[in-house]
């Protein structure tokens with residue numbers, strides 16, 4: 001398990017991303033993971049808010065399972081066709097005329 005915390009702004013409440021650290025290690029030494037759409041350099045220094053540049057704090061600290069790295073299975077089990085799921089966005093797609 002790993003520790004994950006939201007990196008939240010004191011001023012505007014914007015969540016710039018998440019701080020991730022291995023279990024048993026301080027989040028201060030963790031890795032910054034920018035939120036979707038946030039373009040911030042991955043630094044090991046003081047983080048600032050991606051929106052207003054204000055000071056940030058760790059919010060909503062929780063433990064998460066580490067995201068499994070992409071694995072490829074060399075052998076497939078015979079007789080079991082791979083189940084293909086349609087993309088989730090298909091249902092919510094709006095067709096405009």
Ligand SMILES: [Zn+2]
Pocket residue numbers: 009010011012013014049050051052053054
């Ligand atoms: Zn801010």
